[in-house]
Every structure is written in C-alpha cells, then in structure tokens.
Amino acid sequence: MSKQLTTVDVVSANLGDKACLVKAFEGAHAVFGVTVGLTQESEEVQGRNIVDAVRAAKVPLLVWSFLPSATEVSKGKYTTIRVRSLLIASYVPFDQKNAVEKSISTVGQPAVILNTGWFADNLLHQLNPDPNNSKKWNIMFSLRRETKMPSVWVGADLGSIVTAIIDHWEDESWKQRLMKEPIAVAPYEILGGKQAETLANVTGKDVAYVQQTEAHSPHVRQTDVHQQALKDLGNFADEGLFKYPDHSDLLKKLVVKTDSFEDYVREVVVPHLQSTE
Structure with missing residues (x-):
C-alpha cells in the first residue's frame, strides 16, 4: 500500500519468486502479507519470501x-493442526505461519x-442441507x-483494521503499542451451538449444529491424515488452547x-439461503 490510500497501483508478483516480490514492493x-495454500511452495516459504x-x-x-x-502451545501434543481441515486436506498453516513470525523478528523488520482467529466467512462451507x-x-x-472459537468476519472487518494500523503507524507512541505483542483481531467468541x-x-429456519467426527464433505479428500487433523483441531480448541487475549479496547481506540x-x-448467510430456494 502507498502512504496515500487515495490511489491504488495493481502489480503482479509470484510469492515463490523473491526478486519479483522485491520489485513489486518498491x-x-x-x-x-497473505500466503496461498495448495501451491508448489509451502506457506512458510511464501511467508519468508514476503518478509525478505x-x-x-x-x-x-x-x-x-x-x-x-x-x-x-500444546507442548508437542498436537502437530497436525489444519485450520481449514474441513475444506482442504493438505493445509497446515498453524505452525507454518508461526515460523514466519519468528523470521520477522530475526531479520528485524518492523511489523x-x-x-x-476463526473466519466467520467459512460458515458457508460448513452449512449444508x-x-x-x-x-x-x-x-x-x-x-x-x-x-x-475466537472469530472475525474477514470480509467486513479485516481491511478496516489493517487500514487503521497503517494510518496510526507514524505516531511513535502508537507504533510501539502496535508492535508490543500480537494483536487479537477476533472481535467475538462464539459457541457452535450459538x-x-x-x-x-x-x-426463521430449522438449523442444527452437528459435530463432525469424520469428513463427509465434497470439499475434502478422505485420508487418514486428514481425519487425524480434523480430530486434533477439535481437541485443540476443546482443551482451550485456541484462545486469544481481549484486544477490543485497542481496536476501539484505533x-x-x-x-x-x-x-x-x-x-x-440470509441472501445465500434465499438464493438456494
């Protein structure tokens, strides 16, 4: 993004090509930084390329x-967590994204x-007749x-949060506060039943919450690895390990x-359901 957000330049770049990214970022x-799953390069490699x-x-x-x-977080208990395990069998972003965060610290990039948290936007994939x-x-x-689950509606909220961070970046007091620790941009927690x-x-429709113990979805491949990841994700959250601090006051001040x-x-969701009738 340019400092003045009145204009936007669209450039093409490949997350697997570091030199291409450097040119795009000049x-x-x-x-x-956003990585892409199911590509030749892992999300960790893509993320490190972005950082460099x-x-x-x-x-x-x-x-x-x-x-x-x-x-x-689980002290070695859960190593196969896939945050989108209901949809894609080979996604392993938890540990890969964490490795990129460590890379940011290593190179000294202000960030x-x-x-x-969990994306409310995923609900359309989970909602089935x-x-x-x-x-x-x-x-x-x-x-x-x-x-x-700590959650956020990405399509509505994430862009405005990132823009607010950029707008406050040159204020030195804000800069130190924003860099102090990871900021939870998960405005609410919600139960599956809720x-x-x-x-x-x-x-006004009849809606039930069904705990999925096996993958019965056209979006996933039926593999033992995926089934274990699905189980581990459930246990990881059930044990209270997927939990963030409350940063709602910080977002309000932004x-x-x-x-x-x-x-x-x-x-x-309402328009989506209406379109299926």
Missing part, C-alpha cells in the same frame, strides 16, 4: 496475519502481527457445540467498528 508504505522482500525493498511496515504454533429433511440445515464442524441458534432466530456474528448472518 515504493510501498506498507505490505499486508519487504526488508530488501525497505518497506516501513509489514502487517502479518499470524497463527500460534499448535505444536508449541504488526495480527491474530485473526439436512439429507433427511429438506427444510432443515446443519452446521457441520469438528468442534463440540459447547466450544468457543451459531445454530443465531441462524435459526435470524432466518476507531475500528467491528461486526458481530449476527451481522454476518444477516448480510451474507
């Missing part, structure tokens, strides 16, 4: 979307680290209905208005 005031290119191009600020190391009742919908996920309850209340799960349901 003159940028800030870079928001940002440093080489002398970009003042890197904003990095971060996940904790599941291996470290703001964001903990994004009940096979035995055409008037009923099921939210299918690996967590127990009583498990809380998701179903909210959908039912807003849409003058960022965030959205609730109900907002997401009204603006995205």
Whole structure:
C-alpha cells in the first residue's frame, strides 16, 4: 500500500519468486502479507519470501496475519493442526505461519502481527442441507457445540483494521503499542451451538449444529491424515488452547467498528439461503 490510500497501483508478483516480490514492493508504505495454500511452495516459504522482500525493498511496515504454533502451545501434543481441515486436506498453516513470525523478528523488520482467529466467512462451507429433511440445515464442524472459537468476519472487518494500523503507524507512541505483542483481531467468541441458534432466530429456519467426527464433505479428500487433523483441531480448541487475549479496547481506540456474528448472518448467510430456494 502507498502512504496515500487515495490511489491504488495493481502489480503482479509470484510469492515463490523473491526478486519479483522485491520489485513489486518498491515504493510501498506498507505490505499486508497473505500466503496461498495448495501451491508448489509451502506457506512458510511464501511467508519468508514476503518478509525478505519487504526488508530488501525497505518497506516501513509489514502487517502479518499470524497463527500460534499448535505444536508449541500444546507442548508437542498436537502437530497436525489444519485450520481449514474441513475444506482442504493438505493445509497446515498453524505452525507454518508461526515460523514466519519468528523470521520477522530475526531479520528485524518492523511489523504488526495480527491474530485473526476463526473466519466467520467459512460458515458457508460448513452449512449444508439436512439429507433427511429438506427444510432443515446443519452446521457441520469438528468442534463440540459447547466450544468457543475466537472469530472475525474477514470480509467486513479485516481491511478496516489493517487500514487503521497503517494510518496510526507514524505516531511513535502508537507504533510501539502496535508492535508490543500480537494483536487479537477476533472481535467475538462464539459457541457452535450459538451459531445454530443465531441462524435459526435470524432466518426463521430449522438449523442444527452437528459435530463432525469424520469428513463427509465434497470439499475434502478422505485420508487418514486428514481425519487425524480434523480430530486434533477439535481437541485443540476443546482443551482451550485456541484462545486469544481481549484486544477490543485497542481496536476501539484505533476507531475500528467491528461486526458481530449476527451481522454476518444477516448480510451474507440470509441472501445465500434465499438464493438456494
């Protein structure tokens, strides 16, 4: 991003080509780093390339979307966590994204680290018609209905949060505060059962939450590795290991208005369900 956000230049770059990234980043005031799954290079390699290119191009600020190391948080108990395990069998972003965060510290790149939590946007992949009742919908996920997940509506909130960080970056007091520790940009926690309850209340439809102990989805490949990852993700969250500190006051001081799960349901899920009728 340029310092003045009144204009946007679109450039092409390959996350696997560091030299290409350096050229793309030249003159940028800030870079928001996002890696891509299911490509030739792992997310860790892509992330390290972004970090090195940002440093080489002398970009003042890197904003990095971060996940904790599941291996470290669980003290080696969970090593196969896939944050999108319901959708893609070979995604392993928890530890890979954590490794990139360590790389940022090693090279000395000024950066703001964001903990994004679970994406409300994933709900459309989890919401399926009940096979035995055409008037009923099921939210299918690996967590127990009583498990809380820190969450964010990426499509509505993440861009405004990143923009607010960039706008405050040149204020030295804000800079130190933003760099002090990873910032949780998960405005709310929600239970799986509460998701179903909210959908039912807003849409007037019969909605249930179904804990998925096996992968029964056209979006995933049925493999033993994936099944174990699905189980581990559920256990990881059930044991309270996927939990962030409350940074809502910080977001308010950045003058960022965030959205609730109900907002997401009204603006995205309702039109989606209407389109299926």
